Amino acid sequence: MKTFGGKVLFLDRSDINTDEIIPAKYLTEISKEALKTHMIEDLKLEGFNPFSKDVSDAGVIVTRANFGCGSSREHAPWAFEVNGINVVIASGFARIFRQNMFNCGMLAIEVTESVIDKLFEHKDPKTGIKIDFQNNKLMITSKKGKETFDYHISEFDKALVKAGGWVEFADARY
């Protein structure tokens, strides 16, 4: 099974929508790879540079509430996937985005706001997160030190990740 984790991109804002993650003008692309350079290029966030090394190095996103709201476009998780990001940790997700992540075999981990606050205390370009998928734990490592948090995802979402996605799961079962 694939591993989950990497350097952390902290996006300190709630309600980041899928238009910001990948603008509609790129939805004419049929290949996922073509989305790579446009990920979060329209993100409205003070001082944020979508073309920085922090973005290109990231393997995990840590963000706030209602991440992925708006359009149903699965191009949003695909844009993350082709950039090597397969985990988003937030204090809440929009339903369609959350399902799209698990349907693609990626992780959308919902934790409390207080856990998100604690993760943000580690904010630094070198901060990393490792996911222990089997035991539902996330480990953050930064200059500040190491911390481990438990998380919960549904049995179904876990099964989707294990299967490699919803197509694989559904095809085997229905």
Next chain:
Amino acid sequence: MTMTLTEKIFKAHLKDEPFPGTKVLDIDVVMCHEITTPVAINDLIARGKDRVFDPEKIKAVIDHVTPAKDTETAQQGKILRDWARRHNIKDFFDIGKNGVCHAIFPEKGFIRPGYTVIMGDSHTCTHGAFGAFAAGVGTTDLEVGILKGVCAFREPKTICININGKLPEGVYAKDIILKIIKELTVKGATDCVIEFHGDIVKNMSMESRMTLCNMAIEAGGTSGVCMPDETTVDYLWPFISSEYKNKKAALEDFKKWKSDKGCEYMKVIDMDVTGMEPQVTFGYKPDEVKNISEMEGTPVDQIYIGSCTNGRLEDLRIAAQFLKGKKISPNIRGVVSPATPKIFREADAEGIIKIFMDAGFCVTNPTCGACLGMSNGVLAPGEVCASTTNRNFNGRMGKGGMVHLVSPAVAAVTALEGKITDPRKHMKKKFK
């Protein structure tokens, strides 16, 4: 046991419960458009599973960029078109017959009370106006829907909104839903269905109910839903008249798709629309909404009237009332896109297309184009559009552009004045 409408639909369509809390439903209608479907089609081909579960239950349309604007969009259309032909999908709407998905599919009578509907489009919640469970999904859910006719959901909770009072003139379904989103916030209905009740909804046309349900997703809602009634029967009658001996029998049948008295709601909101003002969004989120009195005078560059929210005949009629015999401001570009060919024809027959053109509007073919900044009315950086669409996200109608979401009435008078204007001021002059 009392149940909500959504609980009844889930029970009737339950195929599997692979884990507690996860319900896999049989899907009655899988709708497809050319933006989110081609990747699903290509993936099915790559997996050697280029099949469809039931060509009768699949509906497809090219609507987001049509006619194609470049090679990429032409390819997307071609993939969908070739696939529809290959699998004998008869309800496929190509150029000349195509319209905005959430306007054309109901217009064709494809949605019935009690149905389950999915589409790779977040505004699929529109179809809940017919008493259906209609949810937007991503491409993978769509792909499984196409192949197996199923989709998995967490059973949503229901928020009940009772809309009562006296709706002031110049205030419409769009204003009501904007005010509701302001109250719920953009995440207030996540994993919930929003049920719309009350006298105001009872007296609404199907078009207005679709406007309400259309924007449920902007509060995070899985589906909006209205209870089927006489209005639903009247709208669907041309498509169901052979199935029922009369409208009364149809109504009796439809009534099983209603929430029971005393059913369990997560939340009940009572809304009195008496004295309500037209509503306008200000920032970059659809819950950033103000009374128009706080927004009047805001200059705009473009007016857009159209989309799955407000591109139906009723909307064009409302706008035309204000535009008749007048010219839009010289500083304004006006774009109107009737949402389907049928709406276009009817608007033409009623003289509405002429009113728009005489006023100085550009009338485009039915398409989603400008709403999401793909074609037919994209904004330049720094430009502002008052739009009857559903999203005011940063860059939504073009990078660096700003959108104010408004009703067709506000859009029309704003076009005349060149700045955000209260339609009730024009009504006093015109209708007294």
